[in-house]
Amino acid sequence: MSAPLLVGEGIGLQVEGAVLLDGVSLEVRAGEVLGVVGPNGAGKTSLLRVLAGETAPTSGRVLLDGRPLARYRPRELARRRALLPQQTLLQFAFRVLDVVLMGRYPHRESSAERDLEAAQGAMAAADVAHLAPRLYPTLSGGEQTRVSFARVLAQETPLVMLDEPTTSLDLRHQELVMGLLRSLADDGAAVVAVLHDLNLAARYADRVALMSRGRLAALAPTREVLRADLLSEVYQHPVVVVPHPQRDCPLVLPGTSA
Amino acid sequence: MSGADPAGLTVAAGPASGRGGRLALLFGGLAVLLAGGAVASLALGAVEVSPGAVLRIFLHHLGLGEGTGFTGQENAVVWSIRLPRLLLAGLVGSGLGVAGAALQGVFRNPLADPQLVGVAGGAALGSTAAIAAAGGLLGDLAGPLGGFLGGLAAGAVVYSLARFRGRTEVVTMVLAGIAVGALGIAGAALLGFAVDRPELHSVVFWSLGTVSVATWRLVAVTSLFVVAAALLLPFFSRALDLLLLGDREAQHLGVAVERVRLAVLGLAVLASAAAVSAVGVIAFVGLLAPHAVRLAAGPAHRVVLPGSALSGAVLVLWADLAARSLHPPVEVPVGLIVAVVGGPVFLWLLRRTRIQHGGWG
Numbered sequence: 017m018s019a020p021l022l023v024g025e026g027i028g029l030q031v032e033g034a035v036l037l038d039g040v041s042l043e044v045r046a047g048e049v050l051g052v053v054g055p056n057g058a059g060k061t062s063l064l065r066v067l068a069g070e071t072a073p074t075s076g077r078v079l080l081d082g083r084p085l086a087r088y089r090p091r092e093l094a095r096r097r098a099l100l101p102q103q104t105l106l107q108f109a110f111r112v113l114d115v116v117l118m119g120r121y122p123h124r125e126s127s128a129e130r131d132l133e134a135a136q137g138a139m140a141a142a143d144v145a146h147l148a149p150r151l152y153p154t155l156s157g158g159e160q161t162r163v164s165f166a167r168v169l170a171q172e173t174p175l176v177m178l179d180e181p182t183t184s185l186d187l188r189h190q191e192l193v194m195g196l197l198r199s200l201a202d203d204g205a206a207v208v209a210v211l212h213d214l215n216l217a218a219r220y221a222d223r224v225a226l227m228s229r230g231r232l233a234a235l236a237p238t239r240e241v242l243r244a245d246l247l248s249e250v251y252q253h254p255v256v257v258v259p260h261p262q263r264d265c266p267l268v269l270p271g272t273s274a
Numbered sequence: 275m276s277g278a279d280p281a282g283l284t285v286a287a288g289p290a291s292g293r294g295g296r297l298a299l300l301f302g303g304l305a306v307l308l309a310g311g312a313v314a315s316l317a318l319g320a321v322e323v324s325p326g327a328v329l330r331i332f333l334h335h336l337g338l339g340e341g342t343g344f345t346g347q348e349n350a351v352v353w354s355i356r357l358p359r360l361l362l363a364g365l366v367g368s369g370l371g372v373a374g375a376a377l378q379g380v381f382r383n384p385l386a387d388p389q390l391v392g393v394a395g396g397a398a399l400g401s402t403a404a405i406a407a408a409g410g411l412l413g414d415l416a417g418p419l420g421g422f423l424g425g426l427a428a429g430a431v432v433y434s435l436a437r438f439r440g441r442t443e444v445v446t447m448v449l450a451g452i453a454v455g456a457l458g459i460a461g462a463a464l465l466g467f468a469v470d471r472p473e474l475h476s477v478v479f480w481s482l483g484t485v486s487v488a489t490w491r492l493v494a495v496t497s498l499f500v501v502a503a504a505l506l507l508p509f510f511s512r513a514l515d516l517l518l519l520g521d522r523e524a525q526h527l528g529v530a531v532e533r534v535r536l537a538v539l540g541l542a543v544l545a546s547a548a549a550v551s552a553v554g555v556i557a558f559v560g561l562l563a564p565h566a567v568r569l570a571a572g573p574a575h576r577v578v579l580p581g582s583a584l585s586g587a588v589l590v591l592w593a594d595l596a597a598r599s600l601h602p603p604v605e606v607p608v609g610l611i612v613a614v615v616g617g618p619v620f621l622w623l624l625r626r627t628r629i630q631h632g633g634w635g
Contacts, residue, residue: 070522094528101522107384108518108573109631118516122528151631171527 020045021081021175021206022097027066028075029059029230036062037073038230046174049197049207051221051238053214055251058227060210061102061179067208068099068177080175094122097175098168102183104160106152112139112163113148119170131170138169141196143189157184165193169200176200178209182216194220214268218242218260226250242266297577300570304584308364311591315360316352318595320602323348359488362496363594363608364587366485366553367563369500369545371586374560375567375578376507376542379514380535383444387560388546392428392451394555395458397543398480400424401551402462406469414495421551422499425543428454433539459555482607483554485594492552499548503541504583510538511575518573556609558616559586565623569630589616 020043029037037059044050044067052060065071067078069085078085080096088096098119106115116139120131139145142162147155152163161184168176176197182190190213197207198220211217217224217238224241226234228250234241247255247268254271261267316328323331326343331352333339344352370388377386377393388394404412404420412419432454436447462480513534516524525531546560567581593611600606 068526070525090525090530091528094526097526099522099526101520101526104519104523106519107382109568109627110515110518110573114515114572114574115519118519118527121512121516153631 019082022067022208023079023082024063024067024076025079026076027063027073027078029062029066029071030074035230037066040076040230040232042225042232042235044175044206044208046204046206047201048222049201049209049220051217051224052208052210052227053212053217053224053241054227054233057229058250059230060227062230063225063227064099064177064179064208064210068097069093070099091122091124094171094173096173097177098171098173100164100168100176100178100181102179103157104164106160109151109153111148112144112150112152112155115152115163116144116166116170119167122171134172135166135170138166139163141169142166143192158186158189161185162189162193165196169196174204175206175208178207180210180212183212190216214242214247218265218268219263239266242268244271297571300567300577300581301584304581304588307588308584308591311588311595312360312364315363315591315595316356318599319351319356321347321351323352328352354490355488358490358493359485359594360591361493362488362552363485363590365493365496365500366549366556367559367586367588367590368504368583369496369549369586370556370559370590371563371582371584372500372504372507372579373542373546373549374586375564375575375582376510376514376538376545377560378564379517379575379578380538380542381447382518382520383447384565385444385448385561387558388425388542388550389455389555389557389560390448390451392432392454392458393425393543393546394550395455395462396428396431397421397425397458397547397550398462398555399458399465400427400547402465402480406465406471409471414491417551418495418499418548421547422544424458425547425550426540428458429539429543479554481555482609483556484597484605484607484609485553485590486598486605487553496548496552500545503545503548504580507538507541507545508576508579510534511579514538514575515573554609556590556612558612558620559589562612562616562620562623563589565620565627569623569626 022044024040024042027037027040040063052063054060066073069078069088072086085093113135116135117131120126120134136145139148142165144159144162144166147159147163152160155163165181181193185193194216197209201207221238223236224238225232226241226246233250234246242257244255244257254273256269256271257266258269259266313325313328317323317325327348330339330343331349334341335353374387377388377391378384400423401417401421403424404416409416432447432450435450436443459480513529516527516529517531517534521531563582563586564578566585567578571577571581589612590608593615594608596611597606597608
């Protein structure tokens with residue numbers, strides 16, 4: 017096994033007296049998809065923000081390639097990790113191509129041709145190439161998400177982090193985005209995705225981090241975490257886990273209350 | 275989408291190849307308007323000077339002509355009155371235009387403008403206070419320097435009120451800006467009454483603006499600030515583009531958000547404070563110039579910043595020409611002309627923007 021790309025050591029985060037994260041330790045390795053799941057308010061987004069270097073933890077630390085995040089210069093960090101936020105509100109009438117090209121900002125040495133090539137490749141992968149000349153504010157929510165995803169791909173980083181990347185997407189595009197993440201990992205990237213849909217985690221994640229009230233309730237290979245007893249307890253609702261009728265993965269369903 | 279200018283839509287939304295031509299057209303057109311306005315400003319007025327005589331006066335001052343073909347009066351009018359006035363109008367317009375563009379970018383808000391965010395009012399008060407307190411010590415620099423500090427303080431107050439949990443609240447910002455701006459203008463006017471010194475300006479000056487105060491010294495001081503801001507701001511073009519995605523996104527993409535924000539705010543305040551302390555508050559330039567450029571050529575700051583400087587200069591130059599030509603020998607405050615022309619144009623721009631990409635929400 018290679019050395020972990022990203023290491024979180026005893027991460028704690030307190031904001032205005034509220035404990036958002038408490039003693040979270042994890043490692044992310046190149047080639048894996050780590051799904052982060054948990055109920056609302058469990059700290060999934062906070063964890064992602066700390067791991068991305070956006071928010072400094074109040075205790076513990078995060079190392080990328082063995083080096084604390086705080087010691088990276090902004091552009092240098094942006095060449096190593098990209099993050100897709102839940103929603104990007106952009107009111108100004110940039111064309112889709114311009115938005116995707118913004119992902120090339122950290123690559124200062126890159127030529128204009130290379131930037132365009134990366135942007136076009138990313139747009140094709142995210143199925144937004146046909147939207148290239150459109151103005152971003154005129155797109156639907158799902159289209160905007162895919163454009164932002166293309167921007168993240170154009171950043172060409174070995175670590176890709178995503179906050180609920182599939183929320184506003186239709187079924188086909190959910191599968192498309194998750195499949196792309198899978199192949200990014202197969203090509204050697206490390207992917208950390210906060211996922212609302214447990215079945216997307218079941219299908220695409222190698223390991224799952226299950227968050228509960230700011231702590232890690234479990235961090236293990238997907239099948240070991242997506243168990244009915246564990247999920248029922250953390251989500252405080254009966255959960256049924258059955259084999260997927262077509263795919264080799266579990267299928268998670270809400271059960272009936274006793 | 276069948277508006278009056280379908281070509282505007284296709285090109286603004288069109289492929290990259292169409293943009294070069296459109297940019298050339300925009301900047302070429304603005305340059306022609308600027309040059310035309312300059313010639314007209316030099317030639318027209320109570321003493322009419324023929325363009326040929328204007329040219330000979332210029333050559334004479336450049337040490338090229340033989341100093342004939344114009345009268346001494348024409349020389350004085352063109353070189354000592356009209357030229358500094360023309361330059362000041364252009365500088366003030368550039369400063370307000372580029373400051374508006376920068377503020378809108380850094381606040382991610384199409385409403386931001388030196389006047390609306392309170393910077394202009396703060397600059398008026400700071401400038402007045404500095405002239406009253408330290409005019410003897412600092413001379414001509416007292417106004418712009420005090421204006422810069424006052425504008426900066428006003429901007430800081432408004433911004434800190436509008437920031438809440440890492441977000442900028444738009445409505446709070448505008449409301450606070452209106453309050454701070456009104457306070458600043460009123461304070462400047464009150465101070466003018468209280469101190470009663472001839473070099474302090476009246477309330478009409480502060481609220482409507484006039485370029486008639488132009489002197490070569492004022493041009494020199496103002497250009498120092500405006501040119502510095504206009505030359506430095508474009509270095510932040512790409513970072514400002516990314517800031518429009520949101521602070522978090524910009525940070526993820528490698529922008530040193532706080533540093534860029536402070537630098538851009540400082541430069542925008544520098545330009546607008548210099549403009550305000552020189553000629554008073556001219557509303558609308560900071561809104562009209564950037565919005566017009568965005569509609570014509572898209573929102574990229576690489577284009578919007580220089581485009582706003584240029585179109586702001588054109589706007590104030592022509593407005594000042596109208597201000598002193600409409601009703602001679604009485605001068606109409608230049609801010610009135612800008613509002614009369616700018617108001618309807620801005621309304622039209624809003625409508626076009628809605629057609630183009632759905633308005634501002």
